[in-house]
Structures are given as C-alpha cells and as structure tokens.
Amino acid sequence: MVTLAEVAQHAGVSASTVSYVLSGKRSISASTRERVELSIRQLGYHPNAGARALASSRTNIIALMVPLRTDMYVPVMMEIAIAVATTARTHGYDVLLLTGEEGPAAVRRIAGSSLADAMILMDVEMHDERLPLLRESGRTAVLIGLPADTAGLTCVDLDFEATGALCVEHLSDLGHREIAVIGEAAAVYERHTGFAERTVDGIRAKAQETGVRVLHRPCEGGYAAMAGTLARVYDERPGTTGFIVQNEAAVEPLLNLLQQQGRAVPEDVSVVAICPEQVATQASVRLTSVAIPAQEMGRRAVEQVVAKLAGRGTDEVELLAPELTVRASTGPAPA
C-alpha cells in the first residue's frame, strides 16, 4: 500500500503538505497542489482509513441499525437502507450495517469502539431500549421513527397520524361511514411500534371528527390470515364499505378475497393503502394510497446526521407530510 509519506517524497514536499492538499484545511499554492495531486494519481494513493480515524477521531462511517424482524415490511427497510447508503456516500460517509440481533448492546459497542461517527436507528419503538444507551453515549444519532420521548433526539419519519387522518378524510368525503382498518401484525402493536400506533390514532381522531365508524384489526400477511380477518370484519360490521390497509403483505390478498366474494372495487368497496408507490401501482387494482417515502426518509436521516456532525445540528422531529394519490381503488360509497 502506498502511504502519505511516499506521496510526499514523490512530490518533493513534506507529509503535512500532502495532508493539507487532501483536506484543504490550509491554503496550498496551485503549483504544489498540482504536483501533489499528480503524485497521488500516479502512485494510486488512498488514505488509510484506520490511520485517519485514529489521528482525526473521525471515521466517516455512519452505523445503521436495521431491525431483524420478519414481521416488518422488508422492502421498505431495504429501500431506506439503500437510500441511507447512497446518500451517505455523496457526503463522504460509508455505512456500517448492524442488525437487531445484537440488541441494545450494539449501541454501546459502536459508541465505545469509535467505529462510527454517528448512528441511524430504524424501527424505533415507543420506549426503545436503545435510547437510554444512546443518550448516555453522547454519540450523534438520528432515529427513523418516533419514540414517546424525543427530548434531545433528532427524528425523521412520515407523519403517520396525518396519514391516518388523510385516509379517513378521503373515504369520508366519498361518503363512507363504516371503515375497517387492516393493520400490521399484532406483534407490531404489542411492542408499541410508533408508526403503527400513530396511524391508528390519526384514524380514530379523524373518524370521530367526521362521524365515521372505525374497526381496527391487526393482520398477519398472506391469504389465510387475511381471509380470517376479513370474515370477522364483515361479521362484526356488515355495513363496512371502506378499507384502510397498512400491511403490504395483506394488500393483494384483500383485493383477491373481495373479488372472490363478489364485492367490486371500487363500486362496492373502497380500499386505501398505506404502502410504497410500487406496491400501489403494481397491485391487481391500481390502489389509491398514501406512499411511504422510504427513500426520502433515508435521505433526510443522513442529511440530519451530516448536519449534526458539522455542528449545524438541530434536535428536531421532522415529520414528512403524507400525500394521498387517488387511483382506481376508491370511489363513492354505494347508496
């Protein structure tokens, strides 16, 4: 491996000069700069990451903790993770991938070993075990999600309350008075995952306001689970004409089951989904939906991290405004 010293020798300058050319922290004459840059290219020099980290106590690495859960909708996670990784690169950072496996201890390990300059946590629960450790470590961090106590934390998330409200409003405007909410798997609510609960809160509040009746049912993905859930929904509320679905793995099963039961979408039943665009547009019926802006979330999280590391930080909660796109799955309530 080529070292700084070798570059310096090759260019006929001192090591510190080369370092300053690289970092731009002191002014360097054009001629020297060019000579150094030429040497760098000719020798194929790359700074050693470890040495750099040691000397500067900056690793240029952001740790990303992704959940291990299988009950979460994976593509969204992946999309966020990829957005984080690519955005990070544009700011000169690499991303370290941590899975939930290790649990809260990972926070301590990363902070303690100075493996990363900052952390991004995904799938944050209302009372997340990692948060105390995070605060204690004093490390820069950004959450994707919204815990109960956000004091001193920077958070990025879709505004799920507004999302829920928006869905109800849309259905209500179309004249629907009985709505069923097909939610995430029960386990998601049990561990108090913020986004799921906030969506339901938003739905309930808007329903109350508009005088719409709401029935909320968690649902595992897949056909079998959806069939059972659907049967119970119609059992309890035969007059249901609107559905809000917040479980991507339940979308297609729901559409199919409705069709099989002779309920036409959107003539008899309207369906609003909260899901990534791709799911909404590729489903068997083009779905009216509120998109989950996974990329945007990943991007914003990194930008917040970078800002905080640059000292321009803000401890704020950034909620992205939901947007509802009307497609072919919603229409006026049947008379």
Place this chain on the structure above:
Amino acid sequence: MVTLAEVAQHAGVSASTVSYVLSGKRSISASTRERVELSIRQLGYHPNAGARALASSRTNIIALMVPLRTDMYVPVMMEIAIAVATTARTHGYDVLLLTGEEGPAAVRRIAGSSLADAMILMDVEMHDERLPLLRESGRTAVLIGLPADTAGLTCVDLDFEATGALCVEHLSDLGHREIAVIGEAAAVYERHTGFAERTVDGIRAKAQETGVRVLHRPCEGGYAAMAGTLARVYDERPGTTGFIVQNEAAVEPLLNLLQQQGRAVPEDVSVVAICPEQVATQASVRLTSVAIPAQEMGRRAVEQVVAKLAGRGTDEVELLAPELTVRASTGPAPA
C-alpha cells in the same frame, strides 16, 4: 473514552500485558488476567477500532456490495444482507454496506483504504466489471453468484442449472409437454446475470432430454406486464400446461390472471416457482417451488470469508443443491 493505557494503569500492569490479555496471543497468569479483566469491566473499556486497525492491519470489517437495481427481487437481497451481517457478527466482524451506485470504483476504494479485510459481492454478472479490480487488489473476496470465469475466486450460489432442470423434471414427470418459462425482466438477461441465464440453460437441457417443449419469456413484474406476456405465450403455444416462474413480482399476477381466464391451478395448468419460501407459502395458491436459500447463501459467504482470512481458504465454487417442494400448484397434465 477509556484507553488501553488507563486500563493498564488501573490494573497495575503494562499496556502490552492488557493487550495480550485481550488477544490471548501470549500466556498470562490467571491472577493478572483476572485483575485486568476486572479493570476493563470497571472502566467500561472498549478498544478503539481505528487504532486497532492501524496497528494490526486488520479491521474486522467485511464489505458487502449490494446491487442498486430495482429490477432485482429485493427481499432476497435483504435476506442475504441480513444473514451476512448476523453471521459476520458471530465471527467478530462488522459489515460495511456498499451500494452499486459507486460502481466498480468502490472495489478500488475499499481495497485502497484498507477499510475492510474482505469483500462479498452480490448480484454478480457473467463478465462483471468488478472482478478484474478485485483480482488486481489481491483482497480476500467471496462472490454470491457465478461469473463466467471463476479462476481464483470463491463463489457461493444456488445451483440454478440444477434448479431449472428440477422444475422441468417435476413437470415432465407429471406429463406436461409444453412449458412456458416466465423469467426475470429483460434487463436482467441483457446484462448477463448468471443466475437467470443458468436457470434457463438448466431448463433447456432437461427439456431436451425429456422431450418437453419450452418457451422462455422475460417479464417485468406487475399485472400489466404479466397480462401481456401471458397473452403472447398462449398465442404462440396454446397447448401450454406448465409454467415455471422465476420472477417473484410476476407470481401473484400470473395466478390471478390464470384464474380470471378460467384456467384452474393445478387442474388445467401447473405452476412451479423459483422463489423464497415465504412467497411460495403466502401466495393465493400454495406454490410448488424451489426455494432460494438466501440465508444459507449469506451465511456460507461469510464462513468462506472467515476461513480465507484465517488462511484456511479455498478457492472453490460452492453450489447449493436446490430442493423442490411440492405444494398445491402442480398436478398431472390434463388429458
């Protein structure tokens, strides 16, 4: 941050002794060891990753290059990535997440900066641009996938040729004589992604052997694309009774369209899928399928990396044997 020196002082020994306690590279008396370990715990010491990397030229980081493509089936990628990350941790490694964005240059950057001890490449193409750089860099690497030239490379992958053959064999045994293959998006073949081509090769070979006629059509995911593809298939080969699907985004659309056209699965038409277990079991019809062992692939890749880094390396191609599980989507060909 607590340093080695502070631990040493606290325990009343020299820094090197603490280091040897940590690494176990020299024998240490039980009493000293205990004293040092106690100090480490009391002070909450974590070795600094950068310093360690610098002094030992080992980072304990494995770089994972995931593709950026959206035409790949994302959940499989995610599953592999998570398996890689968790397996790596059990061997004391962390994982650096690189996206395709940066292209082949990422290989050079990682190797040059000694950011990682080894690399795992996913989504390898037949003539992958990254391979020359990889060979040149001399860095330890394992591929998930199979390029045309595997000389000097360690590869892990499902045996897709055998997979294709297995699917044909199953359908042939059931008496099907005309088979359609619904493949990945055209772009996947255009860039010569090994697994897609090898599957088709395996299918063709076995078809020839068993006297089955095969029609292969690439297909984007979603309903619209699938509808078009299906129409064309029946246009060209009205006698088609068996389908092999290697595009998860086409599975559900295919099943639905067949149903809509009044073709019963499996009475009129048999469908074999090449997809993750979850897709096969959660589809509207429980699918006969060959599973893509994503976790196993990720795990094996890491184990190969660890073995190579420990000097126990083998430059070999490890092809996992496919397993076909018969479920409800295949049956005897109609008379």
Place this chain on the structure above:
DNA sequence: GAGTGGAGTCGAAGCGCTTCGACCGCCTTC
C-alpha cells in the same frame, strides 16, 4: 550447583495519518 528453558511481563518501536506551532519570504502600509 551451574545451566537450561519456559512462563510471564515489560519497554519501545512503530502503524499512517492529522494538526499545531513555527518559520520563511514577500507584499503591504504608513
């Protein structure tokens, strides 16, 4: 009872980089 060897420990020399203070000209400025 001197010689041998192994177990246990230490000191010091780096690993490759960043960064601080110092230095040297040269251009201003009054």
Place this chain on the structure above:
DNA sequence: GAAGGCGGTCGAAGCGCTTCGACTCCACTC
C-alpha cells in the same frame, strides 16, 4: 524603509493499539 501580516510550507508530536525482543524469575536437569 521598517513593521506587520499573510500565504505557504515544514517538523514533530501524538492518536491508541499491536507486537517484537528482552528481561526476570523459577523450576528443572544432570
């Protein structure tokens, strides 16, 4: 024309760790 300032460069001191050689002590051996 002397004082001051600034752009440009260098030397040296670490950053926190690993690792090599050397040293000490003690239990053996013959």
